[in-house]
Amino acid sequence: MSDKKVATSPDDRTVIGITFGNSNSSVAHTVDDKAEVIANEDGDRQIPTILSYVDGEEYYGQQAKNFLVRNPKNTAAYFRDFLGKDFKSIDPTHNHASAHPEDANGAVTFTVKDKEGEDAEPSKLSVDEVAARFFRRLVGSASDYLGKKITSAVITVPTNFSDKQKSALIAAATAADVEVLQLISEPVAAALAYDARPDTEVKDKIVVVADLGGTRSDVTVLASRSGMYTVLATAHDYEFHGAALDKVLMDHFAKEFLKKNPKSDPRENARSLAKLKLESESTKKALSIGANASFSVESLADGIDFASTINRLRYEMIARGVFEGITRLVSSVIKKAGLDVLDIDEVILSGGTSHTPRIASNLAAVFPESTAIQSPSTSATAVNPSELQARGAALQASLIEMYEAEDIDQSTHAAVTTVPHITNAIGVVSRSPSGEDVFIPIVQPETAVPTRRTVFVPAPKDGGDVLVRIVEGNTHIKVTQPAPKAAAANGGSRAAKVEDADDSDADESDSEEEEDDDEEKREKVWKIGATVAEAAIRGVKKGGKVEVTINVNADLSVIVTTREVGGKGGVRGVISA
């Protein structure tokens, strides 16, 4: 992937997983196959991606973030997304309250005073240099924690990172003396962090990973097929994110402050604004944990102290627009993937903003009950969403640390990763007690080939000869209309319902049509398609079971092996591609 690498032989490696985010970064390592996020010197596990220079002294993380109030000019923040980009194509919105990005022949630079002395010349630092310095601090604190020098890392990147951005990131890490073993995409790292938990069985499932960060939200639909992930659709949003929630709280408290002190608006003074933002963010975090949170800033504006409280209900009301935006974003990606909410087996909430309980409950309302929503407020076993990606990266790092760099490059080469995926499900036809043919899927759609799956289907009670019919299958959503009378009653009471829909159920307010759907019964049904092959198993014992194994080769030819469980021989046949 990159031209120059700090190659380290597999034996001398000390590996970590790094999540280098636009707002926060974290670092994880593995202990006995379990990933653990490393705390830095300040005890932070989420380290703000900020560098600040005061009197030639470099600060990073939370300390640097606190300098946003007193020393914004020499503080570089939110620079991850600028890596490998032209000045023309960057969005500097979030850098308003810190060092501003500047144009240097198209490259993005920050001008900060990073040397000691009153009259020291401010230096122009390219964004690559800033990232390299930040990496050095990040890796340095991890090295201190582990007591060993970190040599190599797996780093997560958003799915829409271009090759240029990726190589800029690798260059920055290399400049910080870290060998980049692999770049993995953030949603996959999150999914891996869940699937790598002990006693998680490998299932075929469709997963939605909603990565809700500080300055952007990325939603990805993944097909997880026997532990291999394929991205089906992605969406990126730069409107509904953590900073938008901060903004809502900032406005709320600023208005409250104005009510008491009509003359001074804290939003008109840069320092007051920075204080307001910092406190709003911690209030937001407090609201994710408790039902009430306090907000207090000393000398918010014109030397006036300000203290207030807010409860969660109020917060959810004022931030409704953002929450709904996130829900809409998730729904739109599922549509983009050509799927229905019923197809989704799991929703993983990742990123700091995912701590917000309302976002999870809104999503739970959209999806059927069978869909597992993995977030701290909906599932007791959920992993801390802020740590997911770093954990996933650390797990991947521990998996590949014993391989030579060349081996890794070869294994991640497009020739290995790009493979055909089957379009329709392949399954076996069985009979329900009422005599209907029912499709039992063996290989799910969107499964990468080559693949191998096995199912066990009981034979009829009396045994005897049985027919194994291998068919293709499709799903469709069966909508059962409610009785007309119920519909009329519903129509009459709609007006009343809309009024109190405010904070009861975001799903309902999505659209009028959705509301009607509430009463409908929607279910996913398998439809039997074309027959692919038939096979016979003769003389199955009473109460016996039939094992059907399907092997789809890389050229889409299929090998069907079927036999009675515990029986000898069996039938094996090949369906040419």
Added chain:
Amino acid sequence: MISTLTIPALPEGWAAEKDFKPIGKITKDHATQRTIEPVGPHFLAHARRARHKRTFSEDDRIQAQERAKKVEENDESDISEPEDPMLLARDAKDWKNQDHYKVLGLSKFRYKATEEQIKRAHRKKVLRHHPDKRAATGKTEDDSFFKCIQKATEVLLDPVTRRQFDSVDEEAEVEPPTKKQLTKGNFYKLWGNVFKAEARFSKTHPVPLFGDNKSSKEDVEAFYNFWYNFDSWRTFEYLDEDVPDDNENRDQKRHTERKNANARKKKKVEDNARLRKLLDDCSAGDERIKRFRQEANAAKNKKRLEREAAEKKAADDAAAKKAADEAAAKEAEEKAKVDREAGKKAKEAAKTAVKKNKRVLRGSVKDANYFVAGDASAATIDAVLGDVELVQAKVDPEEIAALAAKLNGLKVADEIKAVWKEEVGRLVAAGKVKEAEIKALN
């Protein structure tokens, strides 16, 4: 759900070759080439299969084999040494003098034994020598060896005490080779083992290897530099005299402590001296150092010789040049002399030739009887000879020679006259002689 569903019974009359009937094909859609995310253990398995072109069952088999091998290796590394009856009879009170590794059956590994191995060895020994077990098998309830095991584990599992023990573990020492051993010629192997054993005390790792006679100069220098500046963690606390821990005699306690500290210091100094001597001995016999020195000398000599050769060559060249110059000058001089002489001779020859030719010319007119019939008058002779003289004076020696050649041999007067006439005509035409001047030969 599957439990209520069953596989349908075979319809009547269904038959196929080998009970299998392919009917359709699975839907192929080339648009569904997608990229798998290269992440996770299952992808690794996929990549392994794809790169080695294995099928699922082949891969399963190979993986199973590899796993099986690992288990075997683990078993092999398990500790099973025969127990020395002398060891079993040891008194636990004398733990300071026991060989902890031997007690646990790890004498093969010693300082190389991992913590895991020690734990495993301890467990194994405990299972065999636990007092309860001994009692059960009817032996005496003597748990002294069990205590030895416990003490050995206690010492070896604590990194501090383990280092103290390793520092004085004589069994791990490798004696420097004697002269007699070295005469057999495996110098590098014998000394290499010595330093490998000494390297266990190093605070910095990796320790440079001793190498062999092919090692580069840098490697050898790095080796000796490292060892002459060796930073050792070796301590001699283990050999301390027991400090009385009763509070009664504080002076005695302090005295012992001081004695111990001094002894440690002394031993440490001795150890450093020992290592230094080891290195001196080794480097004294190291052929590589000699060779490098020779090579360095040879390089220096080579430079000097080259310089001298160059100087000599320059001197030679100068002398040769001088000689050549001299020879050339001499030659030129001689040549000039010869030329001068030759010129003189030629001039004389030419003079004689001219004289001879003139004689021929004169003779020719005489032969032609001065172009008159009968005896020629003196005036005629004078006129003719005057013309001949004139012609001779007007033409250069080559023309005289040519004329002489034409005239030579001619006896008939007319022919001679014709030649003369021609010559005179030519001269007149050339404007060398005026017609009037010629009196007879026209």
